[in-house]
Amino acid sequence: MFELTIEKVTKQYSGNDYQAVKSCDMKIKSGDFISIQGESGSGKSSLLLMMSGLLPPTSGRVLWNGESIYDMSDNALSIWRSKNVGYLFQNVQLVQALTVRENMLLSRSFGNDPTLDIEALITLFGLEDEANKLPSLLSGGQRRRAMIACVLSRDPLIVCADEPTNDLDSVWASKIMAILNDLKKKDKAIVLVTHDSRWITDDQIQYVMENGELNQA
Amino acid sequence: MVKPWIKDKIDTLKDGEIIAGCNVDIEGLVSLTILNYPMTIISSLEPTGSFLDDSVVCNIGLLRNLAKINFPENPDPFSSITCAMVRLDKNASIDTYLDSIIGISANVISVTDLQIKLQNEIGMFSTILTLLLAVIMILCVIAISSQFYMMIHMRIKEVGYLRSIGMTRSQLFRMFIMEFGLIGLSSGFFGSLIGMALIGPMINWVRSNLTMPVSVVDIKFMLIHLLLGIVITLMLCLISTIIPLIITNRLSPHEMITKGEL
Numbered sequence: 001m002f003e004l005t006i007e008k009v010t011k012q013y014s015g016n017d018y019q020a021v022k023s024c025d026m027k028i029k030s031g032d033f034i035s036i037q038g039e040s041g042s043g044k045s046s047l048l049l050m051m052s053g054l055l056p057p058t059s060g061r062v063l064w065n066g067e068s069i070y071d072m073s074d075n076a077l078s079i080w081r082s083k084n085v086g087y088l089f090q091n092v093q094l095v096q097a098l099t100v101r102e103n104m105l106l107s108r109s110f111g112n113d114p115t116l117d118i119e120a121l122i123t124l125f126g127l128e129d130e131a132n133k134l135p136s137l138l139s140g141g142q143r144r145r146a147m148i149a150c151v152l153s154r155d156p157l158i159v160c161a162d163e164p165t166n167d168l169d170s171v172w173a174s175k176i177m178a179i180l181n182d183l184k185k186k187d188k189a190i191v192l193v194t195h196d197s198r199w200i201t202d203d204q205i206q207y208v209m210e211n212g213e214l215n216q217a
Numbered sequence: 218m219v220k221p222w223i224k225d226k227i228d229t230l231k232d233g234e235i236i237a238g239c240n241v242d243i244e245g246l247v248s249l250t251i252l253n254y255p256m257t258i259i260s261s262l263e264p265t266g267s268f269l270d271d272s273v274v275c276n277i278g279l280l281r282n283l284a285k286i287n288f289p290e291n292p293d294p295f296s297s298i299t300c301a302m303v304r305l306d307k308n309a310s311i312d313t314y315l316d317s318i319i320g321i322s323a324n325v326i327s328v329t330d331l332q333i334k335l336q337n338e339i340g341m342f343s344t345i346l347t348l349l350l351a352v353i354m355i356l357c358v359i360a361i362s363s364q365f366y367m368m369i370h371m372r373i374k375e376v377g378y379l380r381s382i383g384m385t386r387s388q389l390f391r392m393f394i395m396e397f398g399l400i401g402l403s404s405g406f407f408g409s410l411i412g413m414a415l416i417g418p419m420i421n422w423v424r425s426n427l428t429m430p431v432s433v434v435d436i437k438f439m440l441i442h443l444l445l446g447i448v449i450t451l452m453l454c455l456i457s458t459i460i461p462l463i464i465t466n467r468l469s470p471h472e473m474i475t476k477g478e479l
């Protein structure tokens with residue numbers, strides 16, 4: 001069981017005269033499925049990045065079981081990220097010099113379970129024919145599936161998904177949402193950022209973001 | 218006194234043994250006759266740039282006797298001596314020695330002084346060369362650093378991604394140092410190899426243009442310098458890797474990714 005608490009988190013990017021995220025509070029517990037909706041530019045990605053330990057907030061705290069993650073040493077924060085947060089970037093991120101399988105193996109080496117079945121994930125994401133290809137040779141949808149497979153290779157406790165259905169056809173988009181939903185059963189937590197209301201369901205803890213302000217729906 | 222310039226290892230001259238200066242034409246000769254006395258050439262001198270180049274060196278006791286025998290009409294054989302080489306003890310003063318020779322007006326050339334002068338000049342050149350080398354090294358570090366900075370910058374998105382999946386700064390450091398160390402190792406090896414190939418002709422050229430003797434290039438020298446070349450290149454590479462890495466590593470993973478995407 002874990003708890004990630006976001007406490008009055010604010011972000012003002014240097015060079016901007018406005019706050020992209022304004023004093024947001026949120027609590028994430030194991031088994032939660034949280035969705036954040038909002039217009040483009042409302043600060044969803046910024047908030048998600050800050051709660052994932054990837055972007056230090058201008059003010060406010062992110063607490064992992066009561067411990068402030070940005071007060072950890074850089075080493076401790078890196079290890080915290082590797083074990084606890086799987087971040088699905090809005091734009092696909094992979095190591096370009098490694099094949100899909102190698103990317104997954106690399107990812108697994110940072111994760112919680114060194115014996116996790118990579119081949120099962122490859123099958124789950126329909127990447128059998130792409131596993132030995134470099135990311136640059138894949139289609140946009142295949143690349144996104146590969147990135148999600150890489151994140152799940154680490155078996156993280158929280159999955160932060162920033163528009164995970166981008167680039168995907170409706171069949172694959174539904175499959176991915178089902179896979180994310182299944183994580184709840186394994187006591188993981190999911191934070192979904194989307195502007196597609198199709199993926200918003202009643203069993204989710206729903207938030208709406210507007211001009212940097214976060215409100216529960 | 219002339220030892221640094223003698224081609225072979227010789228400590229004493231026996232009667233009938235001579236050493237020829239570099240300008241004395243002894244090509245093909247093993248022995249020759251001086252003042253009707255057979256002499257054996259046991260060695261010759263490297264160029265010294267002094268009167269020694271045109272001289273033949275032999276034992277002064279023998280020469281005195283030969284002068285008496287060959288110039289009986291001359292009551293003072295010493296007047297036929299045009300040049301004498303005197304070796305003083307290490308701590309002896311040249312001036313005091315000269316004062317002690319009464320009645321001989323001699324033109325004194327001190328090889329020791331000459332050596333000191335040469336040594337000073339060589340020292341000065343070495344300093345200049347070392348300074349030049351230091352400047353070149355610094356320029357190299359700057360050039361390689363910016364090159365490596367570019368290489369890291371081109372991959373900054375990947376670095377950000379690796380940091381986001383949990384790679385620590387020290388792991389990242391190690392990864393790049395291994396990668397760029399490999400570049401350093403191979404370029405150090407090939408660079409030094411080229412240097413080694415060039416140093417032979419270069420030293421020959423220096424030898425033919427210098428009056429001082431120059432040490433001979435041997436295998437050990439080559440190997441030591443090959444290793445030194447590799448080690449120095451490797452160190453330059455490491456310094457050049459560490460500087461851009463420190464600059465890059467300050468960024469948060471998200472900053473790295475956005476920088477790489479624009």
Ligand SMILES: Nc1ncnc2c1ncn2[C@@H]1O[C@H](COP(=O)(O)OP(=O)(O)OP(=O)(O)O)[C@@H](O)[C@H]1O
Nearest residue numbers: 013016020038039040041042043044045046047475
């Ligand atoms: N690296 C950055 N530097 C400066 N400003 C930024 C940066 N990233 C985002 N912003 C600004 O912060 C605000 C929020 O951006 P953010 O990416 O969080 O929005 P978003 O809700 O995720 O939008 P979208 O749905 O289009 O992805 C925007 O006004 C954007 O211009």
Ligand SMILES: [Mg+2]
Nearest residue numbers: 044045090162
């Ligand atoms: Mg976004």
